[in-house]
Amino acid sequence: MKTAEPLVKMVNISKSFGTVQALKNVDFDVGYQEVMGLVGDNGAGKSTLIKILTGVFPPDTGEIYFEGRKVDIRSPKEARDLGIETVYQDLALIPLMSISRNFFLGREPVVRVGPFKFLDKRRMDHTVQEVLSEIGIRVRSPDEPVAILSGGERQSVAIGRAVRFGAKLLILDEPTSALSVRETHKVLDYILEAKERGLSIIFITHNIYHVYSVADRFTILEHGHKVAVFRKDEVSAEEIIEIIRSGYKGEDDGAA
Amino acid sequence: MAKGTAGGAGSPPRFFHRLALWLRRHPEFGAFAGTIIVFIGFSFTATRFLTADSIASILTVAAELGIVSAGVTFLMISGEFDLSVGSVLGVAAMIFALTAKAGWPHIAGWLLALLASGGIGFLNGFITVRAGIPSFITTLGTMMFWRGILLAVTGGFPVSYFPSGTPWMFLVLNGRFAGQFRASAIWFLGIILLLNLILVRTRYGNAVYATGGNKEAARVLGVCTDRVKLMNFVISAVLAGLAGCIQFARFLSVDPMRGLGLELEAIAAAVIGGTLLTGGAGNLVGTLFGVLLVGMVRSGLVQAGAPAYWYQAFVGLIVVVAVVVNTNLRRWALK
Numbered sequence: 388m389k390t391a392e393p394l395v396k397m398v399n400i401s402k403s404f405g406t407v408q409a410l411k412n413v414d415f416d417v418g419y420q421e422v423m424g425l426v427g428d429n430g431a432g433k434s435t436l437i438k439i440l441t442g443v444f445p446p447d448t449g450e451i452y453f454e455g456r457k458v459d460i461r462s463p464k465e466a467r468d469l470g471i472e473t474v475y476q477d478l479a480l481i482p483l484m485s486i487s488r489n490f491f492l493g494r495e496p497v498v499r500v501g502p503f504k505f506l507d508k509r510r511m512d513h514t515v516q517e518v519l520s521e522i523g524i525r526v527r528s529p530d531e532p533v534a535i536l537s538g539g540e541r542q543s544v545a546i547g548r549a550v551r552f553g554a555k556l557l558i559l560d561e562p563t564s565a566l567s568v569r570e571t572h573k574v575l576d577y578i579l580e581a582k583e584r585g586l587s588i589i590f591i592t593h594n595i596y597h598v599y600s601v602a603d604r605f606t607i608l609e610h611g612h613k614v615a616v617f618r619k620d621e622v623s624a625e626e627i628i629e630i631i632r633s634g635y636k637g638e639d640d641g642a643a
Numbered sequence: 644m645a646k647g648t649a650g651g652a653g654s655p656p657r658f659f660h661r662l663a664l665w666l667r668r669h670p671e672f673g674a675f676a677g678t679i680i681v682f683i684g685f686s687f688t689a690t691r692f693l694t695a696d697s698i699a700s701i702l703t704v705a706a707e708l709g710i711v712s713a714g715v716t717f718l719m720i721s722g723e724f725d726l727s728v729g730s731v732l733g734v735a736a737m738i739f740a741l742t743a744k745a746g747w748p749h750i751a752g753w754l755l756a757l758l759a760s761g762g763i764g765f766l767n768g769f770i771t772v773r774a775g776i777p778s779f780i781t782t783l784g785t786m787m788f789w790r791g792i793l794l795a796v797t798g799g800f801p802v803s804y805f806p807s808g809t810p811w812m813f814l815v816l817n818g819r820f821a822g823q824f825r826a827s828a829i830w831f832l833g834i835i836l837l838l839n840l841i842l843v844r845t846r847y848g849n850a851v852y853a854t855g856g857n858k859e860a861a862r863v864l865g866v867c868t869d870r871v872k873l874m875n876f877v878i879s880a881v882l883a884g885l886a887g888c889i890q891f892a893r894f895l896s897v898d899p900m901r902g903l904g905l906e907l908e909a910i911a912a913a914v915i916g917g918t919l920l921t922g923g924a925g926n927l928v929g930t931l932f933g934v935l936l937v938g939m940v941r942s943g944l945v946q947a948g949a950p951a952y953w954y955q956a957f958v959g960l961i962v963v964v965a966v967v968v969n970t971n972l973r974r975w976a977l978k
Contacts, residue, residue, distance in 0.1 A: 443863075464865045478860035483923040484852050492853050493865035495846045505844045527664055534977050535667075 392455045393418045394587045395440070395471075395556055400449035402435055409435040410446070410611045417556065422578065422588045424602035426595060428631055431608040433591050437558055441473050442466040454555075464493075472549035476561040479545035480533045487515040487529035490548050518547045522577065539570030543577050550581050557581060558589045563597045575601050595631075599624040609634060666976040670917030671929030673969045677915070677961065678932045678939070685943035692946055699823035703893075705938030706831035707886050709931065712909040713834050714882030716930040718875040719913055720842070722855035722922030723778040725876065727767060728883035728909055730789035732902035735760045735884030736891040737793060740802045749812035757884050763789065764880025768873035778876075786906065793899045801898035804891075817892035827889045831934075834882065839927035851875065855922025911958060912937050915965040936961060 393416040402410040410432045417423045425433050439446045442460035451458050453469055460466050466473070480489045491511050497504040515529040522543045524536070533541060542562050549557045559578065563571045578601050582588060592598045598605070605622065607614040607630055614630060666672055685692045711728050718725050735756040742752030767785055771778040809818065818826045842848035853861035854868040862868050883902075891897050914920060915936060916929025940957050 441863075463863050467865060473863065475860070475863060478857065478863055481853055481856035481860050481923070483856045483919075484849075488849050488852065492849060492861070495849055497846065504846070506846065506849070508844075527660070530668060531664070532667055532977065 391418070394421075394454060396452040397436070397440065398450045398452070400436065400439060400446045400451075402432075402439060402444075402446050408611055410439075413449075413608070413611070413613045415606055415613065417587050417589055418603075419587060420582060420585055421604065422582055422590060422602045424595075424598035424605040425589055425591045425608070426593075426598060426605055426627060426631065427608035427614075428593075430610070432611040433608055434560065435611075436608070437473070437560065437589065437591060440466070441471060441558065470553065470555035471558065472552065472554035472556070473558040474542065474545040474549065474560065474562060476564060480536075480541050482534040483532060485530045486519070486526065486533055486536070486544065487511045489533050490515050490518070490529075490544065490551075494552070514551070518551055519544070522547050537570060539566045539574050542566070542574050546574075546577055546581055550584060550586065554586060556587045556589065558591070560591050561593070562590070563592065563594060571597060595624050595627050599627070607631065663976045663978070666972055670925060670969065670973065671932055672917070673965055673972055674916040674929050674932035674936060677965060677968075678936045681936055681939050681943070685939060685947065689943050689946035689948075692943055695821075696823045697942060697946065699825070699828075701935070701938045701942045702828040702831075703823075703825050704941050705934045706825070706827035707890050707893075708905070708908055708912060708937060709831045709934035710827070710834055710886040710889065711883050711905060712912040712930050712934050713831075713838055713927055714879035715906070715909040716913040716916070716918050716925060716927060717838055717842070717851065718872075718879040719910070719918050719920070720855045720922055720925050721851045721871055721875045722858060723768075723771065723872055723875065724782060724910070725764075725767065725879045725883075726779065726782040726906045727763065727786040727789060728879060729902035729905035730786045730793065731760050731763050731880050731883040732887035732890070732905060733793050733897070733899065734763070734789050735887035736897040736901055737797065737802065737887075737899070739888045739891050740804050740897045743804045743806070744802065749810050753812060753816070753888050756888050757881055760880045760884025760887075761877050764877040765873065767880065768876030771876070772869045772872055782906075790899075790903070797899045799899055801896050803896035805895065813892040817889045825893070827893070830885070830889060832931075835927045835931050838878075842926060847871075852923060855919075855924075857923070908937065908958070911962045914969075915962060917969050933965075936965075 396416040398414055400410055400413045400415070401408070413432070413436060415436060425436070427433050438444055440451065440460070442462045442465050445461065451460060453471075458469065460469065463473075481492070496507040496510050498507045512529045519526060519529070524540050524543065526535070533544075536544065546557065546559070562574055562578070566574060575597065578588060578590065590598050590602060599619070603619055605617050605619070605627060607616075607627065609631070617627070691697055711732065715725055715728060738756040738759055739752050742755060743749055763785065767778065767782050770776070771781045806813070814826070816826060820826065842851060850861070850866045850871050853864070853866050854871045858868050887902065890901070912933035913925065913930050914933070916925065916931070916933035918925025918929060937958055940961065941954050944953050944957060945951060
């Protein structure tokens with residue numbers, strides 16, 4: 388399995404909040420061009436692990452390696468500069484703002500007029516129009532507010548943004564949780580497309596069936612411990628659900 | 644979700660789509676329409692409404708309110724309130740007056756007044772952001788605090804200043820030109836244009852919308868939301884201070900109750916102009932029309948022979964009607 392150095396490797400990560408141990412000695416890695424399903428029940432530590440990886444807060448112990456280099460990620464911006472993009476469930480886009488303003492938020496292209504810098508609206512709109520047509524979303528104008536897009540379209544736009552800005556690792560937090568069946572399929576297809584383009588993806592979800600159809604491997608967390616890691620050919624979706632349901636039973640490796 | 648289903652050229656569905664698209668981008672439409680309607684209404688009921696003098700007097704009222712409201716709008720779009728602008732206006736005018744009386748150069752007094760206003764704004768922002776409390780509360784507190792200080796320092800008495808002739812600083816701030824028109828109108832229009840340019844055409848403007856639209860989302864996308872808010876508190880307070888100095892240049896006196904209740908009028912003008920109370924949407928052009936509407940009502944009612952008491956009632960009515968109309972337009976346009 389471990390033939391090549393993975394894209395990201397988190398070693399021996401622990402994190403406590405007051406008296407609550409959110410993560411205990413967790414190892415986690417994602418290979419190049421791999422879709423990793425990160426699954427587990429509520430409170431398993433999935434989002435804590437991801438927030439450490441994206442610089443929202445530091446781990447108490449442990450190390451992170453990205454592309455083989457040890458890294459110290461201290462803010463979401465630093466994570467982004469490394470090429471780690473996150474699409475949060477409810478925080479993917481800002482509904483009241485236009486699609487193109489959302490798309491470029493925090494890294495807008497500008498044109499200089501003397502000492503002043505103004506948004507390069509033409510370039511912004513052009514890029515967004517291009518990405519939208521790649522995804523297959525039709526809108527009258529990139530100036531339209533995000534509010535007119537459906538949930539699936541919003542997820543797709545957010546993923547498209549990450550791809551466009553050259554992300555190496557894309558983290559998706561419950562990307563399908565609020566979507567209809569048809570929209571879920573569209574988003575899953577789009578995740579595979581992002582993988583085809585060379586991205587690695589961490590897919591966090593409760594819905595094992597959604598992640599099972601696209602993931603290459605699964606990491607199962609339970610009460611802050613890593614319970615198991617499986618390749619897809621080692622395990623069925625039902626078995627994963629069974630492991631999560633039966634819960635963590637001590638220090639064994641949870642060999643199902 | 645009827646996008647992409649437009650009918651043939653010129654058919655009603657297509658027309659409504661176009662209209663909806665346009666309305667989504669122009670939340671100020673309601674205030675614009677209201678301004679036109681009220682303007683036409685007063686043109687018939689108040690005989691002297693359409694004279695240059697009358698328009699100048701509308702602008703004089705609108706400009707002073709508008710400079711305050713512009714800052715308040717900017718701050719509201721980023722999701723925060725400033726109830727202390729009326730008190731800040733009073734404090735700034737008082738500083739300007741007292742330093743002038745003490746023989747300071749006017750420009751020094753003016754700069755000190757703006758600096759003090761900026762300091763108050765910074766404090767508002769710092770407390771709000773650091774303590775994580777609603778700015779409604781922070782600025783309710785500072786509104787009362789600075790009003791109290793103002794009363795205590797002056798003992799409740801007004802301060803007047805009688806310069807010999809009209810100093811150039813007073814001309815710059817609020818001198819007359821072309822009959823009854825005043826420099827405040829130019830300040831007002833310049834500030835509206837500048838802030839709107841920043842809002843619509845710069846990265847900072849994008850950050851302002853994002854901060855008010857969804858603070859958490861903006862933060863994870865790399866916007867430093869606390870810094871944006873802090874900055875906007877300062878802008879709001881400095882503009883209130885500027886309005887105080889401009890008003891002082893007109894009256895040449897200031898009493899400790901100056902600017903009382905102004906904060907609500909400023910917020911009223913902003914929401915009439917389509918700025919969302921909850922932040923994330925709006926623009927300065929809307930506020931321009933909101934302020935003009937309020938100014939016209941004040942002047943127009945007097946000219947139409949209505950007792951001055953009607954002014955408040957009328958503005959109150961307009962606020963509610965405007966927000967009902969704006970909200971429904973927005974809802975319809977997003978369907």
